[in-house]
Amino acid sequence: MGTAPEDILEKVFGYREFRPAQREVIETLVRGESALVLMPTGGGKSLCYQIPAMVRPGCGIVVSPLISLMKDQVDALTANGVNAACYNSSLSAAAARQTLARFHAGELDLLYIAPERLMSDNFTARLREVEISLFAIDEAHCVSQWGHDFRPEYLKLGRLRQIFPEVPLVALTATAARQTRNDIVRRLGLAGAKVFSTGYDRPNIRYLVEMKERPMEQLLRFLATRRDESGIVYAASRKRVEQICARLAKEGFRAAAYHAGLGNRERQQTQDAFLKDDISIVVATVAFGMGIDKPDVRFVVHFDVPKNIESYYQETGRAGRDGLPATALLLFGYQDLALARGLIEQGRNEERKRIEIHKLSAMAAYGEASSCRRRILLGYFGEKLEAPCGNCDVCLDPPEAEDVTEEARKALSCVYRLRQGFGLMYVIDVLRGSKNKRIMAAGHHRLSTWGIGADRPKEFWAALLRHLIHHGYLFQDEEKYSVLKLTPAATPLLRGEIKVEMARPRRQTERKTTSPPGEYDRDVYEALRGLRKEVADAENVPPFVVFGNKSLVEMAAKLPSTEEEMLSITGVGAHKMEKYGHVFLKKIKEATGTAAPEGEPADWRPVEKRSERR
Numbered sequence: 001m002g003t004a005p006e007d008i009l010e011k012v013f014g015y016r017e018f019r020p021a022q023r024e025v026i027e028t029l030v031r032g033e034s035a036l037v038l039m040p041t042g043g044g045k046s047l048c049y050q051i052p053a054m055v056r057p058g059c060g061i062v063v064s065p066l067i068s069l070m071k072d073q074v075d076a077l078t079a080n081g082v083n084a085a086c087y088n089s090s091l092s093a094a095a096a097r098q099t100l101a102r103f104h105a106g107e108l109d110l111l112y113i114a115p116e117r118l119m120s121d122n123f124t125a126r127l128r129e130v131e132i133s134l135f136a137i138d139e140a141h142c143v144s145q146w147g148h149d150f151r152p153e154y155l156k157l158g159r160l161r162q163i164f165p166e167v168p169l170v171a172l173t174a175t176a177a178r179q180t181r182n183d184i185v186r187r188l189g190l191a192g193a194k195v196f197s198t199g200y201d202r203p204n205i206r207y208l209v210e211m212k213e214r215p216m217e218q219l220l221r222f223l224a225t226r227r228d229e230s231g232i233v234y235a236a237s238r239k240r241v242e243q244i245c246a247r248l249a250k251e252g253f254r255a256a257a258y259h260a261g262l263g264n265r266e267r268q269q270t271q272d273a274f275l276k277d278d279i280s281i282v283v284a285t286v287a288f289g290m291g292i293d294k295p296d297v298r299f300v301v302h303f304d305v306p307k308n309i310e311s312y313y314q315e316t317g318r319a320g321r322d323g324l325p326a327t328a329l330l331l332f333g334y335q336d337l338a339l340a341r342g343l344i345e346q347g348r349n350e351e352r353k354r355i356e357i358h359k360l361s362a363m364a365a366y367g368e369a370s371s372c373r374r375r376i377l378l379g380y381f382g383e384k385l386e387a388p389c390g391n392c393d394v395c396l397d398p399p400e401a402e403d404v405t406e407e408a409r410k411a412l413s414c415v416y417r418l419r420q421g422f423g424l425m426y427v428i429d430v431l432r433g434s435k436n437k438r439i440m441a442a443g444h445h446r447l448s449t450w451g452i453g454a455d456r457p458k459e460f461w462a463a464l465l466r467h468l469i470h471h472g473y474l475f476q477d478e479e480k481y482s483v484l485k486l487t488p489a490a491t492p493l494l495r496g497e498i499k500v501e502m503a504r505p506r507r508q509t510e511r512k513t514t515s516p517p518g519e520y521d522r523d524v525y526e527a528l529r530g531l532r533k534e535v536a537d538a539e540n541v542p543p544f545v546v547f548g549n550k551s552l553v554e555m556a557a558k559l560p561s562t563e564e565e566m567l568s569i570t571g572v573g574a575h576k577m578e579k580y581g582h583v584f585l586k587k588i589k590e591a592t593g594t595a596a597p598e599g600e601p602a603d604w605r606p607v608e609k610r611s612e613r614r
Helices: 005-011 024-032 045-055 066-077 091-104 121-127 152-163 177-187 213-225 239-249 263-274 308-318 334-346 350-369 372-381 407-415 426-430 437-442 458-469 490-494 522-539 550-560 563-567 574-591 607-613
Strands: 035-038 057-063 082-086 110-113 132-137 171-172 194-197 205-210 230-234 255-258 282-284 297-302 326-332 399-401 476-477 483-486 501-503
Touching: 005 066, 005 501, 024 035, 024 045, 024 350, 035 177, 045 057, 045 132, 045 171, 066 082, 066 110, 066 476, 091 121, 132 152, 152 177, 171 177, 205 372, 205 437, 205 458, 213 239, 213 297, 213 326, 230 574, 239 255, 239 282, 255 263, 263 282, 297 308, 308 372, 326 350, 326 483, 334 350, 350 372, 350 426, 350 458, 407 426, 407 458, 407 483, 426 437, 426 458, 458 476, 458 501, 458 522, 522 550, 522 574, 563 574
Parallel strands: 035 171, 035 194, 057 110, 057 132, 082 110, 132 171, 205 326, 230 282, 230 297, 255 282, 297 326
Antiparallel strands: 399 501, 476 483
């Protein structure tokens, strides 16, 4: 396309300014350099490669793991007037030939494709015949065995740097702890490439954890005030999904099930109905997740405990992608943890079992914590939150705190005297004076820290050690059998220069509801939602492809009355203004009583198509 990135951002996508790091990533790729991009879900990763692909000559190749995700991206781009297509098994033979013809003719700015199809010898040969602007590897954590969603077919993508060394490659992910990041760099040949990280924080998501007691009643209580909102309920098994879905339907919720036991057609129908707002809740196993690009999901509920924090973070990240307030509720039960550990123990790969048990333990620590949830999540990904977030259950209803400075110094001293070579439970056993065979054989009963914590139960020391990990005094080395190591921050604590407080464990019962997203006219907003649904149904696309919730909220707040004012709304570019803008302006006037409705409804189709119809 050859236009400046700023012009494309405003005229095509309808945004006035870049989000953090977007401009820098785009400029790097436009220069022909490669990059690794770490951004939270909803942080604007897609624009980081879409805009450079439109600026640089040639077609951008986007690797995506799911057909449904490709379709959503292509639908959204097409709605903005961008020449984009996907090439996958869902296409008919005729559609596939047409897509390849457009690709070879240089008519596409972006082509979405699955990794196995891209790396086939036949398609690699095709790539040599066409000018390629860049390669974008979306969901790049799939390349790593340390990642929570490892996919063997992603491993072949490392050859791209060998075959096309002159083409910039960008790897993008929202969920990658330190080991996963290192693996991505190594496997995709990105050594020396620039790394951009905007952090993992999603401040608009409220994190809530409840101890699992009567889960169905807890779920219904949570949903009681959310009947008109879109949401996802995750459960661990197909049977549980069906049970929950049946109960929700009985209670009058528009809900549908999604799991691997259903046929492809039935799963696709459920996904389409959810995207088009024909149903409001999907009850799903983890098979439902990465394929969803719906920005207005207002809540995610985990009916069962996930196996790792990466999965939990990514699944909760399906909520609030439009930046408006959203809620993530976890029903935390120890029986779930026991079942998950039992399944892990059945595996034959000892290294994989070790990794997965470590990850499950981190998930347990999150659920058990009595300090800021967001701080724990971000700490897992190596990011430090300086102050409590104020938007999780613990921050909103703080438990009583106690001074644990002396106990913390005992724990850190024990880790140090064990030469930073043992895991959490072993440190606890030494602190409490255990005489088990391993401790006696190693001579650790002779350490000065042996038994100095006998007055406290195991649960206290486990909570304290995790507290010290979350707050950056200890580091749990996942690559070396989860041994505990001191960080530089531990030194002033050991010297008695600072104090540490920890929340007393308590049961979580009362929860506050999500705050409304600012001041706007609710009646106008509902009228615009209704119009958006009509337009979307007529064009057979999800409502958010027409306009996102953020755009509708802004319209209902600012009440634009002219084309110029409408173009100032976030998400309204020139193409969407021409296609939809005037009919939405008319609806705003009708809803505010500033214009009488006319006999014939306004047409949202492009001007040139109106004349053809009339």
